[in-house]
Amino acid sequence: MQNQNIDSLRTLFQSRLATLEHLLKLAQTHFVDDESFLQKRIATDMFPFGTQIAFTCNQPRNFALWCDGQPANNLDPEVISLAQAYEHIANTNELLLGINIKDEKLAEVTRIDLGESLYVELSGSDYVNEFLIPNFYFHMVTAYDILRMIGIPIGKRDYMMHLVPLVKKE
Template sequence: MENQKIAALKNIFSSRLDTLSHLLDIAESHFAEDVESLLQSRIASDMLPFSTQIAFACNQPRNFALWCSGQSANNLNPDVASLVEARGHISSTQELLASINVADSKLLELNRIEFGQGLYVELSGLAYVDDFLMPNFYFHIATAYNILRMAGAPIGKRDFMMHLVPSIKHQSDA
């Protein structure tokens, strides 16, 4: 039985993936003639390209869902070749999120994250979410947003904060 914290996490991941999908819609309409260049765009030469930011953003909720179901982490291929493939990553991640059905007590379990070269960290489920998944998730979404902005896409904070749009009110409505 799913509880409030797990449900809230699913909602956060899902609504922000909707934002990422919205950003892809803008990318497609603004860069229709040169999507391939956009997919390879970077903020700095030592940073990963737009296409990889999409895959890495999806990896966080994806691996959360897999962990909740007792499965090992399984990162997506970072070499995203098209917006269709990027949308597929978002869609498959949304499906995994929807399949989560565990109690909040899952967040008390220990999770080991392997970094390679013999390095790892063990975190409680809550620390795994708060200190590892969420910072990485927002980093890659913000980086994708910033690459689009730098490339000239007509986006602003509203496009990044899409999850708040349904809650926005006008003072005259009060």
């Protein structure tokens, strides 16, 4: 992502969180009163759908916290109810709305703790492009894939709904 700024990053995260919420609503409609789909996973060694929601939200959440000079603070990965899933998305959007910094933040060096006494230091731009965005899309695609695997009738249009308003017809 070249020539990015804080506002464009906020917009990107917000539009994709809208997609995540859209996918969650489609799953809710498909399964009506059954929230067990939140525990579905692609493989036994992968996290379930509910956790994928939390992990997807963690990226823009930690971006907003970083912009505010606060340390990363991941959400509870044990998402066992629709209410909790929607709350994660809403709270993440609320944090994004509170971002009020200059684009120079993207030039600052930041330290990312990886656990087990490991860390990496990256510029703000690299933090966003090499860490947050790849993780964001990885967990969002995994959530999408889980829904496809369990039979939710979704397609690429549902995943790329941020482009729908731009589609034209001759």
